[in-house]
Amino acid sequence: MTEKSGHWSRVVKVVEQADVVMEVLDARFPERTRHAGLESLAREKGKKVLLVMNKADLVKKEKLEESRNKLLKNWPCLCVSAKQHEGSNALWAEISRLTGDQECKVGVCGYPNTGKSSIINYMKGRKVAQTSIKAGFTKGEKLVKVSEKVYLIDSPGIIPYEERDQNELVLVGAKNPEQVSDPLGAAEYLMEFIAQENPKAFEEFYGVGIEGKDFERILEEIAYxxxxxxxxGNxxxxxxxxxxxMDWQKGRLKL
Incomplete structure (x- = not known):
């Protein structure tokens, strides 16, 4: 494991205590926010795994289904939007199916900024774990009762992106705009990714088309x-x- 031992020991503790390990992924790039080590650990411990693709409201339905079908080859997988309160019925039904409708503890795990605390909040129906777009905001594990038979173990954003470069960290929301040393390079990386997934995203949000333009010209038009x-006036x-x-990390640019 490349993770710092203190971080990983907490993940191990959550997995050991849980009956179901809920891995929260970012629906915009689920494979980038999966953690093979977490899934292997859950398998070794004999735990059930449920992949939850959060922020589904930021992705077109066809792309969402394509990603989900790939993930279903490994584990049960659902698409939800904690922000829009979408998908909760399917989530409850899947937890019930996995546990045989018995009392259970669900370990909520995942990378920073995937929406773990938001998932807990919307399952509970009110704000019980404070949320923030800042990476690693939740501190310490909490046991949250969300129904008569289901408890959620809140694991903070403790799986770091240690092996990734700055642009990847920006993409997945693990590095905030004010922390970026080369914002122009990071913006170019983001724009290339977004343009491949949804070429109309910039026109839809900023009113700026991108066809036939280089990234600096697009940025200039947005700036104007x-x-x-x-x-x-430059x-x-x-x-x-x-x-x-910031607009990307706050979900304003949709795929």
Whole structure:
């Protein structure tokens, strides 16, 4: 394991205590937010695994189903949107099916910013675990009763992206805009990823088309539209790059 021992020991503790390990993934890039070590550990311990693709409201239905069908080859998988309160009935039904409708503890695990606390909040029906877009915000495990028979073990955002470069960290929301040393490079990486998945995303949100334009021109047009300009009226590419990163991480640009 490349994870720091203190982080991983907490993951092991959660898995050992759980009857079902719920791995929360980001529906925009589920494979990037899966953790093979977590799934192997759950298998070794004889635990049931449920993959939950959160933020499903940010992905087109066809792409969502394509990703889900791939994941179903390994484990049961559901698509939900904790923010929009979508998919809760299917989630409850799957937990009941996996446990035979018996009393159980569900370990909620996953990478930072996938929405673990939001999943707990929307299953509970009110705010019980504080949420934030900041990575690693929840501190310490909590046992949360969400029904007469189901308890959720909240594991904080403790699976770090240690082996990934800055652009990958920006993409998955593990590095905040103010922490980025090369915002222009990170913005270019994001734009290439988004354009491949949904070329109309920039036009839908910013009103800026991308066909036939390089990424700097697109950024400049967004900067003019958003009035992010330097003294003299030129586009502030540093500011607009960080704004684009924030818009992505807050789910404003949809795939």
């Amino acid at each position: 539209r958003k009035r992010r300009l330097r003294v003299g 586009p502030d590419l540093d500011v607009i790059s960080r704004m684009l990163i």
